[in-house]
Amino acid sequence: MSAPARGTGHGPGRLLVAVYGVLALAATARGLYQVATKLDEAPVAYVLSLLAGVVYVVATVALATDRRRLAWATVLVEAVGVVVVGTLSLVDVGDFPDETVWSGFGRGYGYVPLVLPLLGLLWLRRTGRGPVDGPEAEGPQAEGAHADGADRDGALD
Amino acid sequence: MLVPLAWLTAAACVALAAWAAWFVVRDRAVVLRQLWGAAVVEGLLVLQAVVAGVLLVTGPAEVDGVLFWGYVATQMIVLPIAAAWAFAERTRWSSVVLLVAALTVAFLEYRLVQIWGAA
Numbered sequence: 001m002s003a004p005a006r007g008t009g010h011g012p013g014r015l016l017v018a019v020y021g022v023l024a025l026a027a028t029a030r031g032l033y034q035v036a037t038k039l040d041e042a043p044v045a046y047v048l049s050l051l052a053g054v055v056y057v058v059a060t061v062a063l064a065t066d067r068r069r070l071a072w073a074t075v076l077v078e079a080v081g082v083v084v085v086g087t088l089s090l091v092d093v094g095d096f097p098d099e100t101v102w103s104g105f106g107r108g109y110g111y112v113p114l115v116l117p118l119l120g121l122l123w124l125r126r127t128g129r130g131p132v133d134g135p136e137a138e139g140p141q142a143e144g145a146h147a148d149g150a151d152r153d154g155a156l157d
Numbered sequence: 158m159l160v161p162l163a164w165l166t167a168a169a170c171v172a173l174a175a176w177a178a179w180f181v182v183r184d185r186a187v188v189l190r191q192l193w194g195a196a197v198v199e200g201l202l203v204l205q206a207v208v209a210g211v212l213l214v215t216g217p218a219e220v221d222g223v224l225f226w227g228y229v230a231t232q233m234i235v236l237p238i239a240a241a242w243a244f245a246e247r248t249r250w251s252s253v254v255l256l257v258a259a260l261t262v263a264f265l266e267y268r269l270v271q272i273w274g275a276a
Contacts, residue, residue, distance in 0.1 A: 014250040015257065018239060022261050029231045037223055064242075 007066035008127050016116075016123055020060040023112060027101040028053030034099065042099075049100035052081060056101075063120070068128055075124065079117035082106055086114070159208050163270050166201040170263035173198055177259060180252035187243045187251045195236045195255070198262065202233050209273075218273075225272050232265040 009017050031050030039046055059074035061067075086105035099108075106113030173194050180187065206229050212218050239258030243251045 010246060011248060011250055014242070014246045014248075015253045018242060018254040018257050021238065021242075022235070022257065025231055025235070029227055033223060033227050 008068065008071060008124065009064045009066055013063065013123060013127065016119060017060060017064045019112070019116060020056060020063060020120070023101070023109065023116060024053060024056035024060045026053075026109065027056050027113075030099075030101070045100055045103075048085070048102075052078075052101050055081070059120070063123075068124065071120070072124055075117050075120040078113070079121065082113050082117065159205070159212070160270065162201070162205055162208060163266060166198065166205055167263050167266040169198045169201055170259050170266065174256050174259035174263065177252045177256035181249055181256060184249045185252060186247045186249065187240075187255050191255060192240050192244060195240050195259075198259070199233070199236050202229075202262075206233070220273055220275075225269070228265055228269050228272060232262055232269070235262050235265070 007013070027049070031046065031053040034046040035050050055074050055077050059071060059078065062071035062074055082102045082105055085100060085102035089100075089103040101109055101113045105111060173191070176191060176194060177187070180191075209225075209229070213220070213222075235258055239254055239261075243254035243258070245251075246254070
């Protein structure tokens, strides 16, 4: 545990990264399946699907390892992606079957793809001062990071 | 796929999730014993994959192979990664992570049964 306690991967960020990881896994696995088995049916949608998965993977790693600039970039891409693709899939411009994470604003995934980038942006804002790198970007001094107070290293059984 | 084994696996996931939820309520981090619980679930997943493989090779069962094994592979990597991620955090968020992971595996189990039955 070398990362500072206020990094993006700690406290509530631990959960954020975990949910990001699940979505990354789901989207990437699905994208791979689509590209591998039926690319010719809707190449744009399926390549986009895989691309979305990769962006989630990068965002997960960035948040987990406290790479703030990369996290900002990827989370923003997701926020834009879900809105744009969600809208396109509603007005139905042909090549967007309901088969990417972003279709219908993430309907197929319980709207998690719509909510998660918002939470990600809020979390990045809260743990730092904006899209800046650097280990000493001013975090929420002590208050948030240690509020739980329960450092139960002794409870390992 | 052996459906009783699938339900047993799902039940084990839910039990692990309930255990983690209890720890969330108690404001505790994941303990080593819970990782052993996760290992038991993982063992059931391996057993299930072996049984499914045998059934597919020997029986008349037919499934979308890529889809099915894709889910199996996905399901198997969730708990090991989540357990490591959860265990390194020593606050209650550690337990929340394990809770989410266990529910994810349970949901994937449900999807697996659907995929198996769809053939």
